[in-house]
């Protein structure tokens with residue numbers, strides 16, 4: 460079986476906090492994987508380690524069949540992945556087109572391809588009318604759309620998206636969902652985190668749930684549906700039922 464992502468005992472500590480705790484993750488190629496979890500569960504820390512932005516404390520990571528602890532292999536893998544990180548990591552003093560051109564050239568794409576793809580992506584993300592603005596003048600949603608465009612420009616085999624739908628308007632969300640579906644249909648793999656379970660339920664073929672750094676559920680969407688809704692599976696997996704009876708006394712009186 461061919462995995463796009465495989466981890467063994469992946470662990471990251473921050474002082475006394477174990478943000479990701481012995482994570483064994485397997486994501487087959489061509490899957491649309493939703494990585495879910497409550498706030499502070501370890502999702503962003505996991506994505507940062509998978510994309511080489513953060514070193515693990517221990518454990519092994521294989522991306523697209525390559526052990527990324529080997530620097531040369533990690534560099535090669537980076538040519539084939541696209542990433543939207545938690546903080547978006549745009550350059551404030553560039554326009555959208557300049558930023559896409561920079562990213563395209565970083566991936567060593569020929570200038571004509573960069574021009575063509577930048578134009579198509581700017582149109583698709585409805586950012587064409589904002590040509591003169593620097594990215595520091597963008598709204599949060601516009602920044603997110605630009606970060607997504609940058610992740611797509613290399614036509615990656617594997618896309619990592621940390622909260623791609625957060626702060627994005629309904630039209631852009633629909634456009635984005637359609638793009639991501641097409642990306643997966645042509646054989647690429649998408650790994651995303653999201654708190655929007657309705658979208659995950661519609662899009663993803665597999666889900667994993669992390670809580671307090673540990674993988675507490677993994678299954679196909681078909682398996683989730685057999686036992687109810689994704690929300691029910693999620694709440695059960697993270698032990699959310701326990702909070703149901705909690706009330707604010709001053710709101711009740």
Ligand SMILES: Nc1ncnc2c1ncn2[C@@H]1O[C@H](COP(=O)(O)OP(=O)(O)OP(=O)(O)O)[C@@H](O)[C@H]1O
Pocket residue numbers: 473476477478496497498499500501502503504505
């Ligand atoms: N740089 C850091 N230094 C110290 N602790 C950190 C750091 N980054 C993350 N943590 C801690 O690691 C844990 C996991 O955080 P992480 O950001 O991975 O969660 P998350 O699942 O992405 O949460 P959210 O859904 O709220 O974005 C949290 O307890 C967080 O406080």
